[in-house]
Amino acid sequence: MTDIPLLSLTIFLPLLSAFVILLIKEDENSLNNIKNVAFWTSVGVFLISLLIWLQFDNTKPGYQFEEKFRWFSDFNFYYHIGIDGISLFMVILSTFLTPLCILASWESIKKRVKEYMLAFLFLETVMIGMFASIDILLFYIFFEAVLIPMYLIIGIWGGDRRIYASFKFFLYTLLGSVLMLIAIVVIYQLTNSMSIEELQGNYFTTNVQLYLWLAFFASFAVKIPMWPFHTWLPDAHVEAPTAGSVILAGVLLKMGGYGFIRFSLGMLPEASEYFAPMIMTLSIIAVIYTSLVALAQTDIKKLIAYSSVAHMGLVTIGIFAVNSQGLEGAMIQMISHGVVSGALFLCVGVIYDRMHTRDINFYGGLVNRMPIYATVFMIFMLGSVGLPGTSGFIGEFLVIVGAFKYSSIVVIGAASGIVLSAVYMLYLYKRIIFGVIENEKLKEISDLNLREKSILIPLAIAVIVIGIFPNIFLDPMRLPIELIISNYEIANGK
């Protein structure tokens, strides 16, 4: 271990770089400087986060890289950060996707580049900060602060209905998260502590747990999103610029899953047990219903957006099955979905930049002109479907195993969802990639350029690495997950 506060560095380096960019005057010449500062900062942050992973000790269940300072003089709120095996990969996912997003916006963002980069760097700070927070108030502040850059990204650089989508996104998610604020204050009143670490266990009476659980549920269910609270997601995804969709699907949705694991399971085990059947029901509906909805879409982005809801349904099934396979599966599924759906949105961005439409019927036969594109798209498509050897398989398989321990009826729902996901993804792939080119406009379409390759190939590698060596991801999270499960079982007398 070094004395350098690596974690704080990853949180605040993007913010610092945002200040540097703020001082650069935007004109023709400095445009590239702005992009370069943003890009290399985010690459640097990614490298630091890899360094954290290297130094990470898999044999400890608790938090590592902790930093703690007094924050408020009158209450026990601390600037308290640290990561364990659960948050480690969420942090890495954020730092991994951000440079790719900046790179993906290199050409496609033409207006207000400076503000765009500022928004992304601020977004990176709050994403990492949120996953690294141990203090609940700090967590909440980051959790809500995410709304600001995302609102601007959708609203300024989005599509035609961007204003509607940005307001819906902001108000819908805000409505969910304010109830969490009340729950947080109640927790503080009852325990005089704001530390996620100290509150892991069963410190509240059953009755209080139920109310707190519902308040947390309101915020995480909107964020993840669960059916029927998902309606903001398709709008936000469709209107957001490519990079915005990537971050939205790749990281922001994971905040919900992360919150369920940390708060609902970790702090409110009795209530989680009580509400688990409801979660399972909603998740199964989500998996099946949104898969069918996805099948009917003609907009590629909307299709992927609905598939996200379905995949996150599997995550919630895995989490609330509360056994090691289920939770590990949910975690891997979240990481995998972060990479795969992000990559799929980037793939859509590639053809959208060329043709400026996302209508499935417009495309067809792209394999003839874009062989490399067809290959990487296939890897991500198969990852989304869950083919063995890709990241999606590990997640889905473990979730199914976990769900079997919970109830076999749940498995029927979950598995049928997986089948449906294969249907809509393969059907999408067939319509876009295969066949002969019938549309005249597509005859001149060019294959991936160097920049696009350097974005998509790391993602493709990640999909396969997670699929073949899941243990490098599972090992660090094993002990923290065991801890949550044992707390949960003690609380519920199992």
Place this chain on the structure above:
Amino acid sequence: MENNLINIFFVPEVSLAILAIACLMYGLFSKNNSFNKATNFATLSLIFISFLVYFDFTTNFALFENFFSNTAFTKFFKILTILGAAASLIISKNYFIDTKINRFEIPTLLLFSTLGMMLMISSKNLMMMYLAIELQSLSLYVVASIKRNSLESAESGVKYFILGALSSGILLYGFSLVYGFTGQTSFDGIYISLSQLDKLPIGLVFGLVFILVGLAFKVSAVPFHMWTPDVYEGAPTSITAFFAIVPKLAAIALIFRFCLEPFNNFYFEWSQVIFFLSLASMFLGAIAAIAQKSIKRLLAYSSIGHVGYVLIALVAASDQGIRSVSIYMFIYLIMNVSVFAILLSLKKSDKYVEKIDQLSGLSKTNPVVSVSLAIIMLSMAGIPPFIGFFGKFYIFIAAIESQQYILAILGVLASVISAFYYLRIIKGMYFDEAIEGENFDFTINNQAKAILLILLFIITFFIFYPSLLTGIVSGISLI
């Protein structure tokens, strides 16, 4: 300390009264530029008075026959009031000159009004309370209609006067009932006389409710808010700034002291009224603002909403409630000063910006101004990491501590509704395209710029060192 003649000048109120009269004379006898001179004089006087309040040379005085209380709470609110008044004078100076309402009576009247507010905050007797309220209101009635040739300004002045006079009448009737049933006019006397009762007699309940209604007019709590949007819109923006920033502070301090000092033992009776006022203000403030096109009306409804949150802390009725309201009002003050500092300096095609859709395209031409305004709006909406969030957070802490769950939950829901209209301003600046051929012009004098920069710095970076403020208020309680 002895009660001799020299020391009496160190009483901030006495000293402010003398300075206000001096300001009037100064303005009257200076031949040219009288507005400028009077304004500078008034600003310096206010800063001087704030030092007097802060260092407090007069703690041991039995002032005005014990009509007067001097605690950490009153001190804090007085300093806020004085600094708010000084800041609003500084930020509106250019506007006054530009719109040719630069009459030296304005700073003088505002000084008298500030004096009235300081007395309001400290009053410990019904007589004193009434006189103080009238002193501050009468000055403000005049200022609201200072733009004599403008129909709107005159209308807003008359409206304010009639409704204000009505509320004063109701207030006075309430006083008479309280006096009739207790035989006391001092807060202490009323408290002692009430502490012998188990239950409030019906006449006293009426008296209490009348007084609360009168005070609700002054803080513009729903359903006694009708004057606020019209007066805000009609009065010149510089006067609106003063209305929005300063009198609220004094009125809030007074309503807190009135409920928690003489009527402390009858929490159940007044808390129902305040509960309703709070809830109605939060929701009406949030919902009515949605449809507004004028920024000034929008800010009026926003201030009504803010009063609703403050009243939550009153229903909580605890030490934490007192600390929370101190923090909230401090935050309210700096957010309003900074938003008005921008509005008072922002012109489009030679006209001051007053409508939301006039803001379209501001972010293209004036990126710094629009970022500042966006930060202030997010802060007002209570979105972290800006300071406004912490104001709301402290209010909710106070509410939960006193088990006011319903108010807390409905309060956060109202805050989501109100987020909508704050976002509309950001949308106007950032999402809407600029209209061709119209140029923004942002001219601001150096002092106002300095104030704006300091306040923006506090709004944005408060999160890194919150103890600065929480440390100051931690010692505040009513006694």
